[in-house]
Amino acid sequence: MIRTGLLAVLLLIGVAAPPGRAASPAGIVDKVAPYVGPLIKLLPVVLDPGDISSKGSARAVTLHAEGQSQLIFSTSTVQVTVRKTHEKWTGDYHLKMTIPCKVSYAIDLGSAATLTASWDPIRKLLKVKSPTVAVYAVQPLLSQRQFAFKRTGLRWSSAGVEAQLREAALEEVEGEARRHAAAEMDTCRSQAADRFRQLLEGKLRLVAADARAAVE
Numbered sequence: 001m002i003r004t005g006l007l008a009v010l011l012l013i014g015v016a017a018p019p020g021r022a023a024s025p026a027g028i029v030d031k032v033a034p035y036v037g038p039l040i041k042l043l044p045v046v047l048d049p050g051d052i053s054s055k056g057s058a059r060a061v062t063l064h065a066e067g068q069s070q071l072i073f074s075t076s077t078v079q080v081t082v083r084k085t086h087e088k089w090t091g092d093y094h095l096k097m098t099i100p101c102k103v104s105y106a107i108d109l110g111s112a113a114t115l116t117a118s119w120d121p122i123r124k125l126l127k128v129k130s131p132t133v134a135v136y137a138v139q140p141l142l143s144q145r146q147f148a149f150k151r152t153g154l155r156w157s158s159a160g161v162e163a164q165l166r167e168a169a170l171e172e173v174e175g176e177a178r179r180h181a182a183a184e185m186d187t188c189r190s191q192a193a194d195r196f197r198q199l200l201e202g203k204l205r206l207v208a209a210d211a212r213a214a215v216e
Contacts, residue, residue, distance in 0.1 A: 091153020
């Protein structure tokens with residue numbers, strides 16, 4: 001599209017001023033005048049960059065894959081609030097950031113082979129100690145984060161300071177979410193034990209339809 005427009009402009013110029021013949025300024029204006037209107041109409045075509053969104057490409061490749069030994073049994077959302085302050089003799093800059101984080105809890109199935117277990121053949125009951133429960137992943141929901149800035153003293157607005165405070169606050173989000181999740185771990189253990197029991201019973205009943213499991 002751009003090449004076509006440029007070619008049209010060059011052709012117009014060539015017609016307006018043929019090579020090899022000198023012309024007075026008035027004569028040139030008279031010859032060019034009929035082409036000014038069409039040339040103006042062509043300018044948007046010549047200057048149009050085209051559909052930028054249609055240019056370029058994206059590609060994803062798998063770098064590494066591995067087996068998963070964690071059984072995710074619970075996911076919750078916690079809200080993290082971080083406050084940061086930038087101090088200066090002319091005044092302070094205060095940031096408050098709130099951001100929800102998705103926290104996943106998991107059972108470590110890799111430790112199941114070392115768990116203490118006993119089998120009661122009469123009752124067809126398998127008793128197993130509860131496996132290790134841990135915080136599996138913390139995912140900050142960046143699209144839902146909110147910032148509030150406040151200046152005290154004679155401090156003026158600064159995009160650079162705001163950017164620094166945002167970055168510093170984001171660095172603390174995952175750690176704070178993990179600490180909160182660890183404090184809630186006790187409330188998840190019974191849920192983890194029940195999920196592990198269901199998993200065991202599903203496997204046991206492939207051998208004995210009335211087999212049961214108990215996770216302590």
